[in-house]
Amino acid sequence: MENEMPQFATQEALETFLKDDTNPQLAEERKQLKSLSLNAEYFTALPPEIAKLVNLELLDLQDSRVSSLPGELGQLSKLRLLDLSNTCIRTLPAELGQLTNLEVLDIQTTNVTELPKVICELTNLQTLVMGNNFIEKIPPEVSQLVNLTKLDLSLSDNVPAGIEQFPRLETLELLAADFPDFPVELTKVKQLKNLNLRYAEVINFPPEFGNLTNLQSLNLSRTIFSELPPEIGKLTNLKTLDLSRCKIKTLPAEIGNLKKLEILLIQQSTLKELPPEIGQLANLEQLYLDHSRLKSLPPEISQLTKLQLLDLNSTEVDLLPPEIGQLQSLELLKCNYLNFKELPKEIQQLQNLQYIVLSNTRLESFPEELLSLANLRGISIKGTRIKELPEELVNLKNLKQLDIEKTSIWEVPDEIENMPGLEIKKPSRAPSIRAQYSRSSLLKTGDVIGNQGVDLDMMGHFGTDTQQEETQVKQTLAIFFDELGFTIKTNTPDETT
Template sequence: MAKLPWSVHRRVAQSWARTPVQASSSLTNFFSEHASKAIGGLPLSIEVMSAVFNGKTEGECGDILGRWRTMIKCWDFQEIVKETYQTLDYNEKQIFLDIACFATGIDFRIARYLWDHLSFPPFREIVTPLAKIEENSQIWMHSMVRRLGREIVRAESLTDPGRRSRLFNHEIALDTIKRKKGTENVRALCLNFQWRTSVKLTPEDFRSMPNLQYLQLDHADIAGDFSDIFPNLMWLRWRGCPQQLQVTNFRLVNLTILDLSSSKVTKDWKGWDQIEMMNLRVLDLTECADLLVTPKFSGCKNLAILILERCSQLIRIDHSIGNLQHLVTLNLKFCTELSMLPVEVGDLIALKELLMDGTSVREIPISIGNLKQLETLSASNCFCLSRLPRTICRLRSISLLSLDGTRITALPDSIGELVRLKHLSLRECCQIRKLPNSIGYLGRSLAELDVSGTGVVKFPHSLENLQNLKVLRMDSCFFREFPPDIGELTNLEEIHACWCRSLEGGIPSEIGKLHDLRILRLRHSTISSIPAEIHQLSNLRTLDLLHCDMIKELPELPSSITVLYVDDELK
């Protein structure tokens, strides 16, 4: 693999070493000095190493560099990870090993409830970059780091898996419990019978492991009296659990996370009464296709996250949902048969995220105006939704409103009262013909506006007030002219106006004021000219003019462009 230039190593080191002196000179100089010995993938090594220096003084960094000098010169990635792991405290090590063994790819907002009792500091400050939180909130760990984490667990007992803290391999875990070799050391155990021969599991298989905190029983068949078997269990993942339970006294008093995805559960499933839910914070019922009506929620009043995504036959949510005063996330995405939200949704005073994309909901209850904490309302592809309640103007905390593909004909004039709205998406709302002038009142907050595929033909004059707008998407619209006030949107970074086949004239010269513009996409539009002022856009990286047949010549383009799409005759 090609070596990276020294300047890249220095920039990476500076960006990742978050010491009180903001990337100490000794650290960055050391990386630069030995960068010529780098192999492919070096930035990952630097990221991993920087976790060690996070929060340390320059003197402490110097001591560590002295101890590691030989190792770093050789760029031994495995040793770098092992040394980084050794600098973590006990709680941080437990979280790292959990992620390596079973929590990679899990939504951090769910997994964190397993670690609440560890009193750990903010997640991004403890195992980053040994593990990261992606934009979709999922926990990500590089496969090499994950493999080394699992090797650490195997090394806890090379010959006796039952003495390890985590049994993440199905065959080893099953063999261990069937031979009654499990010990009190086992913290996590993973079984998955989806593609394997099912084996009936009994209480005796687990009795020797009282400290289990995470248990995966995917598609497992269990039976018997489980009284006092799982006294410390906090996370039960039982995907594909059967409709008919054969267990008794299944009281999981410390259960915090319950994942029953892809199971045969119904409203009358006996497990609702068997499993103790007073401490439950997460209930995941994704793809429970037999669920027509939700169970009553009176027994899990501390619930924070309720996931009903892709429950394809769900037609009704029990009114007791209003009792969930701590609920932060309600996920109803792709519950295609769900046509109505209970009015009690308005009682969810802690709700921050309401996801109802792909449902058949016809209207949002006016009680939604009570949700003072709501930050995200996503109703994309709700093809039956034709209007918004007037009370939506009360959602003063909302930052994302997505109505893509709905039948809404207009936004209420009160939209301007949503003073924290950052992202407004109306993509493919074909029946919307214009935007209210009050949208200009969002000038201090709105960062992204998407009207692609709508019937909007002209922006209101108040558009010029959107001083914080960074992304403007207007693909496949019927605008007759490019927004003449575009130059007033001085913070714009992206403009997307592809397939605008009604555009007449050229881009106004005021576009030269957009010094932060990075992306300009006009593919398949009928724009007729590009102004000479485009040369002033020193940050422009991408210019897409492919199949812009009305453009006959191009002015001098900025040297910053790295991606250019044009037809051959314009080259």
């Protein structure tokens, strides 16, 4: 019974549950109840009888229309989480201080204007969520919250004065915060380890930003700033830096000072180049550059000897440098949608490589360099122009995944087919006409020019083996092209369909 949360369809039903002392079954349910969710607009008040829920640990009033809290709330001595977010509550009762087991308090998007001094009595409080409200000042009493390590000010347009008074604050959430200048007040929280500014409107960083020397994780993804400040180089304890979807074009040279950095994310950004100093990130293990505008990798990439993951998917890199062969710790290399026809011979030096993604590249033959990578477990050449697999592939005894979808590899050698534990994703024998030839792709330059038409090799494009299959494909094409407003000419001795 204690795991079942009662459902109340009305405010009246809630009050009946709490007030009815004539029903022994209800009394027992109240005693056993540990979690109560009242997150609906039809809940307008929290009855004083809430005190009867002596074992309640979680109380969720999010999105309700409750505007005040009864003093009896303080009798819920086992309460660990109290969610008041997005309510009309204006003040927190003094009895709140009696909730000495409370670990999480959420007052985000309320009308609360100040934190009561009794908050200092919440000695087990670990997380305080208070963004997007009217609190302008943090009372000095918060210095007694020795277990509070996380503060969430997301959606805020200001940072309350006195924020540095939280003695052990390690994580600060400023998701979608609305201030163009990074608040100097935040730089006073010297012990801060994790800072999340995702979606924030911040543009400028003060010189004091470099004072956050204990930061280990910094999330600046989807922010609107266009240049990473040089002070980033002073954050020498950073282990994770997220610049995804930012408008930066390059990184400052000071990035090389981040000797402890392990994860760097710059995907889906406007990044065009990496500075030579990238090679100084001696402990970097994961580098995400996918969907950026990166055109090439600097030779210094070879110095990243601890790099385990390199994601270049959908970048503008059209050639892998020979230095890539020096990434001796690399386990996963992702090169989906890159515009290259071959791999550098140095790729065969990556003896720890386990997975390589070469999908939708311009490869026309299976890279022989991969045949010497004994630890390979997965290969994807999906969507390439490769037409056959080398029999030597059987020597890759650890290979478990092989993706050859959307290729013209119609026959897989039996020796490869029978490799123990190998899962092969094969091309369809009858590819979808609509999927491969949408109207937009047919209208690309070079595909259709005026009335010249399109020359299609049925065997090459669709893998037809017999005249009957070819006729069927032509009939399907005729219907499809007719819908697009095109026509297909019938064969003559001098013409091709």
